[in-house]
Amino acid sequence: MGTGIRNFSCRDSRNFQKVVEAILTSDGLPFAEILSAERIERIFVKHGGLFGLHGVYTTAIMVWSFLSQVLRDGKEASCQAAVARVASYCEVQGVDSPTEDTGDYCRARAKFSAAALRDLSYEVAEELQQAAEPGKTPISC
Numbered sequence: 001m002g003t004g005i006r007n008f009s010c011r012d013s014r015n016f017q018k019v020v021e022a023i024l025t026s027d028g029l030p031f032a033e034i035l036s037a038e039r040i041e042r043i044f045v046k047h048g049g050l051f052g053l054h055g056v057y058t059t060a061i062m063v064w065s066f067l068s069q070v071l072r073d074g075k076e077a078s079c080q081a082a083v084a085r086v087a088s089y090c091e092v093q094g095v096d097s098p099t100e101d102t103g104d105y106c107r108a109r110a111k112f113s114a115a116a117l118r119d120l121s122y123e124v125a126e127e128l129q130q131a132a133e134p135g136k137t138p139i140s141c
Helices: 010-024 037-046 059-070 079-093 103-109 114-131
Strands: none
Touching: 037 059, 037 114, 059 079, 059 103, 079 103
């Protein structure tokens, strides 16, 4: 995994920024389309950290909303904005939406297993590394 960073170019940086901007301008929880609930659940079960099986704030919804939250800044990074994105997602899915109260969201977010989040990020990074173009040389910025 170590050589991938050295091969990251300015062009890659611009492409990455375009992807981030597309995600940030999407309504609801765009990571739901990128990172499957099944993958999230499998990894969190492995670490004994699966939660919210019968509520609004399932483990998958929390991972998706948290990723969306940390990529934003200002008021869009607030818990209140994250809850609004979850509500939008729930509305589109036709399921019960959370209340506007951020307490339940924050309590659910506090249940994250650091080890599960680490393994999830490693697994995704490894897949991306394998899918990357072999032999790509870095371009100086």
